[in-house]
Amino acid sequence: MTTEPAAALYACAITHVRTTPRRYALRHRTYMWLIDPDHPPRLPRRLRPLARFDPRDHFTGDLPSIRAGLDGFLAEHGVDLDGGRVEMLTHARVFGYVFNPLTLYWCHGPAGEPRCVVAEVHNTYGGRHCYLLRPDATGAARTDKEFYVSPFFPVDGGYRMRLPRPGPRLDLTVHLDREGTRAFTATVRGTRRPATAAALLRLALRHPWSTLAVSTAIRVHGIRLYLRGLPVQPRPGHRTPEKAT
Template sequence: MSSAVLDPPAVPALVVGTVAHTRHRPVHHAFRYRAYQWLVDIDDLPAHRGWRRLVSGFSAADHLDGGRLGGGLRGDLQRFCARRGVPLAPDDQVLMLANARVLGYVFDPLTVFWVRTADGRLRTVVLEVHNTYGERHGYLLDLDEAGRGSMDKEFYVSPFNDTRGRYAVSLRLTPGRVVVGVGLEREGERVITAVTDGTPRPATPRAVARVVRRHLLMPQVVTLLIRLHGLRLWRRLPLHDRLTHPKEAVR
């Protein structure tokens, strides 16, 4: 457990900003787009009324073990962390940065769970990576005082990368800014850099309406962009066979 005190924004919040992705080698390819995510307390999820419920849905089925053994998101996260030697206390707060379901659909390339003790210290962080094949993988991450950590790559995300390499992670969670940076490094070289950078805003009904109008069908757009950029890389990069992924990686 880190001795750093975590000072997060008030939740629920809409984190509005950009997603930038750069492939450095063996070919260069970069893109950036405007986006938003939700920052929520998994024990106090948003409860909007009317049409806003259609664009702010959260379900344990979309994360980790899918709620298989009960207890919702928290139950799954508790079991995941305990199996890796980090038991959660009953009064720990868990903040989740994720996309919400929009018209019943969601895709989350990366979900971040911050576990915060009752006195505000960071107990641990869980990164959950999703691919477009309907699979997901959880990583338990230890951060230093500056919010940096690393972990071996264990999950097949795209046909343009195998599971070799190591991720360098940098996280920032403050009242004025939320940043998630992930870099894939292999044999001492940076292969990919992905950064989500946004400003948290209280998720009032008016704010939800405004953001949703500006970013129509956000999860659907994310999936479409991934596939379009994949097509652009299809003939420029070697392809790697997809590996079977064990479900134990999220349990």
């Protein structure tokens, strides 16, 4: 499999811990890709059903490339990378299906200096929303919550994130703070592997239909919380921010 230098695979453990109004935890294993969206991996024909990176799955979904969608979003917020490199952490389409709760873009200027991070969030209702972040040297950033994700949390509070660039280890944390307390924490921990055909096959066999399993697990746990009496918050009308006025 021919790949650009940035391409890598991460075998991940993802945890969700809800602390209010009652404690509940979800943990599952999957794998994610780190790619340069300007140069996505080129897979042998027989492996292509296992990984496809489709511009329709990101930003407005109507631009010819993922990088064009990213640049369009950044331009709306007054950011120009001047052709600098981007690292994208995401799930790929597997057998035509993908669900990406969180895609991250580490954006750099032409000399390699960090400019910003974009966090693209998808919910299970088909909506998506992007946050423009300015992390400090440790990868820490804050932003107000602006998008309906869980049916058990309203759109209020704020996120505290720790998003260091992926290296040999992947170590990401997102906290949701509401009313002065930590209401929810998500973590992604992973180990980097070369994006070879053998590594992809091993991970795909270990985690078949990987993103379908993620979305199914989220829905199943949501049903369990509902049956335990957790109140559902009304879902506000929401257009993707890239198309909103």
